[in-house]
Amino acid sequence: MGKQVISTPVVRRLPRYYRFLGELECEHIERISSKELAQRMGLSASQIRQDFNCFGGFGQQGYGYHVGELRTIIGEILGVDAHTPMILIGAGNLGRALAAHLDFEKHGCELIGIFDSNPELAGTQAAWLTVQPMHTLVGFCRTHQPQAAVLCIPKDGAQKLCDQLIHLGIRAFWNFSHYDLRINNPDIIVENVHLGDSLMTLAYCMHHSE
Amino acid sequence: MGKQVISTPVVRRLPRYYRFLGELECEHIERISSKELAQRMGLSASQIRQDFNCFGGFGQQGYGYHVGELRTIIGEILGVDAHTPMILIGAGNLGRALAAHLDFEKHGCELIGIFDSNPELAGTQAAWLTVQPMHTLVGFCRTHQPQAAVLCIPKDGAQKLCDQLIHLGIRAFWNFSHYDLRINNPDIIVENVHLGDSLMTLAYCMHHSE
DNA sequence: CAGTATTTGTCAAGGATTTCACAAGGGGAC
DNA sequence: GTCCCCTTGTGAAATCCTTGACAAATACTG
Numbered sequence: 001m002g003k004q005v006i007s008t009p010v011v012r013r014l015p016r017y018y019r020f021l022g023e024l025e026c027e028h029i030e031r032i033s034s035k036e037l038a039q040r041m042g043l044s045a046s047q048i049r050q051d052f053n054c055f056g057g058f059g060q061q062g063y064g065y066h067v068g069e070l071r072t073i074i075g076e077i078l079g080v081d082a083h084t085p086m087i088l089i090g091a092g093n094l095g096r097a098l099a100a101h102l103d104f105e106k107h108g109c110e111l112i113g114i115f116d117s118n119p120e121l122a123g124t125q126a127a128w129l130t131v132q133p134m135h136t137l138v139g140f141c142r143t144h145q146p147q148a149a150v151l152c153i154p155k156d157g158a159q160k161l162c163d164q165l166i167h168l169g170i171r172a173f174w175n176f177s178h179y180d181l182r183i184n185n186p187d188i189i190v191e192n193v194h195l196g197d198s199l200m201t202l203a204y205c206m207h208h209s210e
Numbered sequence: 211m212g213k214q215v216i217s218t219p220v221v222r223r224l225p226r227y228y229r230f231l232g233e234l235e236c237e238h239i240e241r242i243s244s245k246e247l248a249q250r251m252g253l254s255a256s257q258i259r260q261d262f263n264c265f266g267g268f269g270q271q272g273y274g275y276h277v278g279e280l281r282t283i284i285g286e287i288l289g290v291d292a293h294t295p296m297i298l299i300g301a302g303n304l305g306r307a308l309a310a311h312l313d314f315e316k317h318g319c320e321l322i323g324i325f326d327s328n329p330e331l332a333g334t335q336a337a338w339l340t341v342q343p344m345h346t347l348v349g350f351c352r353t354h355q356p357q358a359a360v361l362c363i364p365k366d367g368a369q370k371l372c373d374q375l376i377h378l379g380i381r382a383f384w385n386f387s388h389y390d391l392r393i394n395n396p397d398i399i400v401e402n403v404h405l406g407d408s409l410m411t412l413a414y415c416m417h418h419s420e
Numbered sequence: 421c422a423g424t425a426t427t428t429g430t431c432a433a434g435g436a437t438t439t440c441a442c443a444a445g446g447g448g449a450c
Numbered sequence: 451g452t453c454c455c456c457t458t459g460t461g462a463a464a465t466c467c468t469t470g471a472c473a474a475a476t477a478c479t480g
Contacts, residue, residue: 006418007436007437009436009437009438010437011411011414011415012407012411014410014411014414015404015406015407015410015411016390016404016407018410019388019390019404019406019407020390033456033457033458034457034458035456035457041390042390042392044438044439044440045457046438046439046440046441047437047438047439049457049458049459049460050437050438050439050459050460052458052459053458053459053460057458057459057460059457059458059459060445060446060447060457060458061444061445061446061447061456061457061458061459062445062446062447062448062455062456062457062458063446063447063456063457063458064456064457064458065458077414078410078413078414078417079413079414079416079417079418080410080413082413082416082417084413084416092311093306093307093310093311094307094308094311096303096307097303097304097306097307097308098304098307098405100303101302101303101304101405102405102406102409103406104409106406107406107409107410107413108409108410108413108414108417109409109413147416148412148416171416172412172415172416174408174409174412178229180226180229180230180251180252182252187419189412189415189416189419191408191409191411191412191415193403193405193408194225194226194229195308195311195312195403196225196229196312196313196316196317197222197225197226197229198384198401198403199312199314199317199318199319199384199401200224200225200228200288200290200317200318201221201222201224201225201401202358202382202384202399202401203288203289203290203292203294203317203318203319204221204224204287204288204289204318205221205382205399205401206289206292206294206357206358206381206382206399207288207289207292207318208216208289209397209399217466217467219466219467219468220467243426243427243428244427244428245426245427254468254469254470255427255469256468256469256470256471257467257468257469259427259428259429259430260429260430260467260468260469262428262429263428263429263430267428267429267430269427269428269429270427270428270475270476270477271426271427271428271429271474271475271476271477272425272426272427272428272475272476272477272478273426273427273428273476273477274426274427274428275428
């Protein structure tokens with residue numbers, strides 16, 4: 001039962017597999033071969049087989065993969081039913097949009113609190129939650145023990161707030177601020193989402209193709 | 211003047227370099243060595259040198275790189291001053307937040323129109339633009355010739371809309387719908403931003419580290 | 421002005437990831 | 451039940467990306 005380390009590229013493909021298998025389920029397709037899945041996803045069949053094999057072979061020779069079963073397994077690997085408690089800091093445009101737009105529970109998390117440093121926003125609604133002022137953060141964390149935080153704040157205060165949150169028990173950050181958090185503790189997980197970078201990449205590709 | 215193809219990993223690092231160089235400029239640092247930049251960014255010095263060399267050596271031996279100059283060059287490579295005209299489809303939570311939150315002009319683009327299929331949203335304000343109904347889309351594209359589109363729509367209509375937009379002259383998509391666009395034309399550029407996938411990756415990392 | 425300390429550009433080695441190729445095993449037809 | 455076809459799992463080859471090492475060139479020091 002040696003816990004082999006899974007490489008980053010494989011991990012980043014897992015959610016995509018999960019999504020495509022969900023689509024197949026919607027189409028009531030019960031079985032799929034690596035070849036067929038590869039065509040749908042624009043990958044190579046052997047990559048798919050290699051990826052799935054990181055977690056142990058759950059296909060059948062001469063048959064392929066059971067869609068439902070495979071999706072369940074990948075869901076378990078990803079931890080989609082974990083309901084990790086999560087807070088969101090920064091109830092501006094983006095913060096509110098994320099809270100409203102994204103189904104956290106279907107992705108392994110549960111949004112349990114929203115905070116903003118602007119006192120005027122405290123008390124307003126964001127999605128189904130009430131925005132709380134920052135001074136209640138410490139007490140809230142003591143009581144509800146959130147594990148992860150979404151950061152939708154300007155870059156200036158980001159690093160300081162991040163350090164504070166680590167002290168309060170947060171061990172994972174989903175970071176939307178235009179800033180790369182710098183954390184020396186390797187147990188703290190950071191997922192940076194730099195929308196500006198993504199847009200620039202698009203601009204680059206347009207600029208360099210005709 | 212052979213136009214060497216730049217590998218994807220390098221292209222994806224460019225915006226990050228651009229961002230860090232901007233921070234250095236704010237701190238009034240005029241020169242930087244690959245070693246020092248590497249420490250700040252958490253990369254290796256030789257990777258930085260290798261990356262910059264894809265575009266021709268613009269450092270000085272024994273000195274390092276001129277921050278301002280380097281940033282200007284990378285900006286030109288990325289095309290940050292291109293002002294590519296862009297439209298946004300889907301003025302829901304996320305669409306509005308993007309329009310308001312992101313400075314398109316600083317990233318090589320110019321947002322010139324917002325559309326939504328819900329007639330009730332037509333006429334409302336989103337950022338500094340007025341949301342337009344979908345039936346004006348064709349005319350608008352003929353007149354203003356947008357080059358790229360941001361898609362903030364549910365996945366159901368995404369593929370169909372995408373095909374239609376290609377007909378109207380759109381050649382790049384910044385796709386936020388929970389769906390992978392499937393386009394056979396290699397000249398069309400797609401940048402998928404799957405926020406759900408990103409959140410699941412975070413959940414996976416939390417689940418598999420203690 | 422000579423000597424030393426830096427630092428780049430670059431080539432080669434090392435690692436990581438993807439693709440290829442094929443043996444082994446199961447499914448379906450008759 | 452037997453044969454044939456299909457598809458997986460897997461080890462090895464190939465490709466791609468990152469790191470290491472060093473000569474050549476520049477800046478700085480006294």
